[in-house]
Amino acid sequence: MAPQLAEIFRRYGYEGAGIGAFATETGAGRSRLCHFSPGGKEEMAAAVEAYFRSGQRICLVGAFALDDGRTRFSGRIESYFARWGAALAQCLQRAGWPEPEARQEAISILAAIQGGIVLTRASGNAEAFRSALATALARAGRAGTDATGE
Incomplete structure (x- = not known):
């Protein structure tokens, strides 16, 4: 459920x-x-x-993006990740991130989440997902230039 x-x-x-x-x-x-x-x-x-x-559940969109059906669903997959990235970037901007850094960090968060899911599925070790998610959330929690290390 x-x-x-x-x-x-x-x-x-x-x-x-x-x-x-x-x-x-x-x-x-x-x-x-x-x-x-x-x-x-x-x-x-x-x-x-x-x-x-x-991290045990596979991302259906990610699975479609990686298999032979990717051409059939490419527009929807691209739109899905674009909307997700835009929503993350908006959240980061509300938390104080400048717009260009927020967009880049949103991409990093998406990559961490998707990579964590793939690693967990491949290894059977849920810690890969938890670690990737914790790192992404910790970085996202630091606003603006503090998060970029500048």
Whole structure:
């Protein structure tokens, strides 16, 4: 259910995602959701975080980008990564990064996440993903020129 929850959080944000959206979009119903997630939305968010931090799930877009189907999906794949990179760059700018450095750091974060997923899948060691993600988040947390070492 974590992938469904992640999509709901992605679409509505944490504050906008209500029990009604979770019940409707997962098909689980309110009582079942309350039974499996007695901690409510916080518990659901923790499940989503654990899902992503595990690095065990393959990125479907990344998989399509690497196999023979890449030509068929190239426009959608390019658009997916462009939107993700733009969203990351905007977050970094709000955190104080200058625009050109934010764009470059967004690319580095994307590369770290995708590389961590590939390494984890190849090695079976989830630590590769956790390490890549921790490094990317630590760098992203340092605003502006402090993050670039200047």
